[in-house]
Amino acid sequence: MNGIHDLGGMTCFGPIVREDDEPVFHSDWERRVFAMNMLSMGQFGSLDQARHAIERMDPAAYLSTSYYEHWLAGIEILGRDSGLLMDAEIASGRSEHTSTPSRPPLDPEFVDAMVRSGSPSTRPVSRRPTFDVGDSVRARNLDVRGHTRLPRYVRGKRGVVSAVHGTHVFPDTSAHGLGENPQPLYNVRFEADELWGDNLARRDCVHIDLWEDYLEASPVEGRSHEQ
Amino acid sequence: MNGIHDLGGMTCFGPIVREDDEPVFHSDWERRVFAMNMLSMGQFGSLDQARHAIERMDPAAYLSTSYYEHWLAGIEILGRDSGLLMDAEIASGRSEHTSTPSRPPLDPEFVDAMVRSGSPSTRPVSRRPTFDVGDSVRARNLDVRGHTRLPRYVRGKRGVVSAVHGTHVFPDTSAHGLGENPQPLYNVRFEADELWGDNLARRDCVHIDLWEDYLEASPVEGRSHEQ
């Protein structure tokens, strides 16, 4: 999905507004949204599903609401998608049907353990990476209608593998309940002039993490992909 | 400028909402905005400048307001840019300084003539086109910070010239008072799989008009641009 969240490379949002002595939460409702999102995610779906829920917000709303409003929208969308919440319930705040959670609610001790141990995205799968550090690659220009972590700004661009990160869950399938499809994850370095303009002359680059299915080999001479 | 107006290729706006028996104007204010924009443009700037004014709207406002609200915002922005209107005047609706229009206001007869004759963007400049129908070209990947009519979705992509349109005013300079810089304008055909995804297999294409400065030759074998 080529969504409004895919912001990399836009130049229309003006200066960056900072806040002195910014609190962790600006108001009590932000704190509550943060907590609910962290604890409901396991009931409603995966982190990838939660990200995709926010990506499906109305684009104008996405741009005109604050961060924890995105999370709030995400909880509502994902709760509905999961079948555990209904529109009428979200509107009223009162449970109107019984739904069976997939697991009991987390207790504080489990919360402590979850924060401490995290939830690694690596999987013990021995899939030999196709690419090695130093290899020239091209980010494929893929038409993906669902969730993807291949931003538009790198699609079709050539870069060089700078790290091999091991085998990680693939968000494009994970976000849609289509399995973890673990595969090699790479860090790829793209030069600024390749990404942003052949009229640029800057010593800058972007490093980004890309899964194997996003990449193809690219001969150094720079032949474009041909079917 | 990579702005919110550059919408081609996004897939997040949902279904297209149509209106049965849609009137030309939905309300009187739309009619008045249309008329004002048409007649003030000559005072405030060129069509390219007017387009760029709208492009500079706050992105969230751009997505959450209707078309003639864009035009209204454009009149305000361009009026201010031109020095003919001041913030305080726009807020109050009362003139607070005298400014000299560059020309007298149009009368109804001139309006009739303007609508009839139009305002061609061709210029009698004999600049020999570099490309011919059938030539393989690549839309350059240009970093343009101001107005441009080179949308992001074609940048860096290969296509074939399908028509040569003559010599036209160049919007990238015209929109910034940097001269008309007339140059050959081409229609270029891009295949769907080149633009949108190497995983696509559809007999579709996009034809788009691109100025000579947006293009470079592209050997058929598809070598990427190299500096």
Added chain:
Amino acid sequence: MSNDHDNDHDHDHGGPPNPYHAASRSDDENRALEERVGRIESLLLEKGLVRQDALDRIADIYENDLGPMNGAKVVARAWVDAAFKQRLLEDASAAIGELGYGGLQGEHMVVVENTPEVHNVVVCTLCSCYPWPVLGLPPAWYKSPAYRSRVVIDPRSVLEEFGTAVDDDVEVRVWDSSAEIRYLVLPERPTGTETLTEDQLAELVERDAMIGVTRVAAP
């Protein structure tokens, strides 16, 4: 924008609301807009930048004189007059001028022909370019982010929404009006119209078919 709208984030089901349509504005919002428009209008008039009679005139032209009935006549003529059609496809501005149409936002016309092999559809992804002399001012959907964004990447799903099925072996050509060239689609003449007059044919031709999102239906 109302608070109801702002607080309603579940737009992924059934699509987003459509703030892009002024028709969906509340009375309060329209009133606020009337006032804002009134302020800028007073200012332009007081400063001598525009004249009221000229404002009225231009609105009148586009509300009453120009519209898709012009384009329909061009299409009908092309259907009945092969030589005209030839001229239309070779130099659309001149051929359209023969019928008395042309001028603002139609200075550089190109007509693209639908055939059994090719279906054409027109958009302006960057703003709202449209051939005013032959179609009038564009409908709101033509200017909406939904249409502008999607028709270039997924024209078939857009055409489907308009009820237009296109076979897999037909090529869909999307024309993105990025310059001052303006595009008009010459639809296919429907079967069963052999006995109709040029005027009767013109009555069959609707705006959306000349944008390319629909076909001309048989009578």
Added chain:
Amino acid sequence: MSNDHDNDHDHDHGGPPNPYHAASRSDDENRALEERVGRIESLLLEKGLVRQDALDRIADIYENDLGPMNGAKVVARAWVDAAFKQRLLEDASAAIGELGYGGLQGEHMVVVENTPEVHNVVVCTLCSCYPWPVLGLPPAWYKSPAYRSRVVIDPRSVLEEFGTAVDDDVEVRVWDSSAEIRYLVLPERPTGTETLTEDQLAELVERDAMIGVTRVAAP
């Protein structure tokens, strides 16, 4: 969003307003949000999907226990302990674990080192990925469209806004956190800090320097 904001379209001068900051919400808007949040919270509690004590616990952890003071200790240790620094650059998760930090949103850490030749800066263009165990939750600007969109295409102008000038011959490396790898910048140790203790050094290290938008200033 207030009407004042909606009707104010002239954002090209001095930049847009910042609806992305909850701090800029009106009392009415915050009240409406409190109510909406209250409804969903009641629902989750009533349905047995979450427990109030667990909600309180997780908010408490991120409000009080985790924050940039953790990252600052990692940086200070790297400045004073060359072997630790080596381990940090080779396997950041393990080295950071030596100091007791790790876990959620820091499972796969990478530390990138600023040098006189290279300046690193971190972003998540697609959402808001950030190394929570060492920096806590991200500031609003890190999650804003302005930062996310521009730092990849024009990092030098972003750094300038943060008061960070970068010489033309220094390479700016932008790290876009598109996967579950989390990045921490190891800033350059400022000159004139040779006599400071590790704890004193840690106090110099601010959040923004570990994101890479600023440098660590000399004391």
